Amino acid sequence: MVTEEEIEHVSKLMRIDVDDHKEYVEKVNMMISYFDLLDSAGVNSEEITMPEISISNLRKDEYIPFDDKLIEKLNHYKGTYVRAPKMSS
């Protein structure tokens, strides 16, 4: 069971203001409870496999400038800095 406090905690962690925590508790609980199904899959000893590539196939170390003046196509830029809200402390 996921509590309202946990929803609050996670929504802070994910930086999303949520109006009504109660509403989310119900829906999220439904989904998380469904995930409990994973416990009966019997996969504890399973190895996690991953794709691999050799170091020789990686990108060559070359400087190639990006053509366009990218900064001019983005928001909130002042002169040439990107502006962000002030940081606390």
Next chain:
Amino acid sequence: MNLKISALEYVQEVKTGNISAEDFVAKTIERIQSIDDKLHAFLSINDEAVDQARNIDKKIKSGEKVGDCFGMPISIKDNICIKDSKTTCASKMLENFIAPYDATVITKLKQQDAIFVGKVNMDEFAMGLTTEFSAYGPSKNPWNLEHVPGGSSGGSAVSVSAFECVASLGSDTGGSVRNPASFCSTVGYKPTYGLISRYGLISYANTIEQIGPLTRTVKDTAFMLNLISGIDSNDNTTVDNKNEDYLSGIESGIEGKKIGIIKEMIGDGIDPVVLSATKDAIAKLEGLGAICEEISIDMVKYSVAAYYTISATEAGSNLARYDNIRYGYDFPLEGYEFNSYISKARRNFGPEVTRRMIIGGFVPSAGHAGKYFLKALKVKSKLTREINDAFKKFDFLISPTVPILPFKLGEKIDDPISLFLVDINTITANLTGKPAISIPFSNSNGLPIGIQLMADSMNDKSLLQAAHALEQTVNLPEVPI
């Protein structure tokens, strides 16, 4: 002008001079303008499409080399970047985002003289199964306007099915190309993971998604695959398909091929009409010389839970960049502190995306990761092993694409688990990286039913051969719009 032709037929007609690209594209735009009000497949339309087509006609007349697409009108799901075009992912968060670069698939299609007739609707950030979670309103199923077209590539399927374009590119994370293809009676393809570059595809769950074509025929899909697949230095997860030609030999048939019927995908919850259509397809395949046998893939039962755990985790991370600082929508930052600004700005995500982000923060978090996220990864590994074992015995695996008929708009929107289970047959291909295709097979009271075939990794060519063989046995009604 007949818009109801396949991509290959279009190319033939233009090559031989029977039709001009300009005329066809103009008629296509007309069609969009006349019916898209009802369907809402398109989020934006390319004003210069007809001019671009005219230029291609010029090239053809002057004997210049023309790309393989000959001005073919194609729609693009709005999570694929086209330079200088709005790319919104059907979200308010990216309302004003104009991509400053082309996705690799777009670059390739541009080189082949394709024309992008517009960007099409989707579930917000590709999270959904019905296109009802689009921030700009749902799309409608052209077979029955009260029913969902499927998702998340709903707009792609609708536009192809309703002849608003000749082909479309969508993206498939848990079935998002095959599911709407099945609901709208088009071909929908998810390639082997890594076959098509994801550079320029706005990420939702990057370890399991692929761009995939939606077309009218299987040959058209092979044609598209030839143009957009291949290793890409911009995407470290792409694999080398050595310039495979997917069209050549596509009529080889399936004599002697072994096809496994996945028990768990025709079990509880399947609509009897869909089950009977599946049995029909199996009979047809046997009639063509294939040998069909049931097989059990135990992990399928856990695949939906594993999929939503993994995709939510990846989405939570992939969508973290949307803090409205560098791009996004209009929301001035004066007077705010950083964390409260971005928390407020991110309220512009829709409710489904927000729910997935909360889950995506929860399941990999300290204290819960072992129970959920790591376990889901292990299910993924075990499922892959089981599927690999299956492919030692079988050449292909078959199931209905979706276990139920296209349902009504609004029917499942409040029932998340029931909605999740719509994907139960398609998720396996994403979790295991295997290629899978949905072909339109039959129709029940005007509602389409698709059949899905899967093959082993890198066997896309033979998969298309099998799909083509099955497709030839099918005779479908015309879309009523």
Next chain:
Amino acid sequence: MTMIGLEIHCQLTNLNSKLFCSCKANYREFKINENICPVCMGLPGSLPRLNQEAVKKATIIAMALNCTTPEKIAFFRKNYFYPDSPKNFQITQLNMYGDTSVGGTGSVMIGDKKIRITRIQLEEDPGRLIYEGSSSKNLITLVDYNRAGTPLVEIVTEPDFETPKEVRDFLNILSDILANLGVADPSLEGAMRADANVSIEGGKKVEIKNIGSFHDLEKAVHFEITRQDSLHSRDIEIIQETRHWDDKRKITVSSRSKEEDLDYRYFLEGDIPWITIDHDIQKKLQAEMPESISSKKERYVSKYNIPEQVAEVLSSDKYYSDLFEEAHTESNAKEVANIITTELMGLVDTREKREVSKFTSTHLRDLADAIQSGKVSRNSSKNALHEILKSGKELSVVILELDLGNVSDISELSKIITLVISEESQAVEQTKSNPQTINYLVGKVMQKTKGKADPGLTLDLLKKQIGV
């Protein structure tokens, strides 16, 4: 018992491109936000493209620090929100599924003491923040992303240091090693940064972040030890926390860190497959590594008979050892080493001075040969060096222009000696009874020849003429 550990970040400034894209690795010459692209800006749809050379350089750093180097490495996402991090996650390394960082356990000697390395990882640098408005009430944060994506190697040590001096010694040795490997220029501003953790008497560990320079690091560690000692002596508990270095007040201050933010939700970076660096490739990298500092030093001492302290200076500074390697021959090695460490060193002790210096290895070889053959006296060679540093002219030209040629012609020198003897009759008498005082007369000859007389020859001729 004081225990200090370090976390050092070193930019791979000698690479051409960033870790995941082809923008320039060394961002310092660019105007604000002109060294960016969709990838390092984390634009929607962008994907990382790992730099092959960065992986190689990180691997040889690990080898140089005697670390284990696994045959498979992986990258992970560290998820947190900050304006300098365009994706709001950092791609970094972690040992989550066994040893998956580019370097495992290793060690570095500082004198006789061994400092253990915990691990070495490859990761990306974030952008840079500038605060507009006064520091306590800033209104807006300005962000420059030129640095975002610059390749960083993070070196983590065990808490084996016991004093701030040991920390300083280690950092000097580490800088020398990294410069010697040719992977970075540690003297570039911001190229090397470090955080420290301090605990005393086996107590709680306190982390210190935001330390601007190595000089500040020594001060910060010293302050923190003092702070903890003071608390301990009054039986006050030392809290396990993160503190930041306040450069203005020269103290460490407790950071207000929210507990939520410490959950980074680490998981594998799905856009980068595992990278295999197989045994053969590793062998090749090892073989192609530049000669280590200790090996150079040993070679200088044993092969060229260069005194140990001179060899120490020569070998530990790449700039000097490069000059030495290029300039020396079998016969003049000792002289070349001597010139570098006695005369040249004071003139090129900063990066700026080295950048403008026109003194090359050819000049060095010519100078050493000239001194050895007597063409130029040691005194005059100093003037020659100064001139060449500025103008870059050939030695022979400088000798002529500044009239530095040695007076070694015997007849000419004899004439001058005769003159000096006649002028300094008292000193000559003294020398007959006390031979040591002949140096005064040598000095007088040097005066008359403006330092160009060959001292050895002068002494011989003087002795002959006086008859001692």
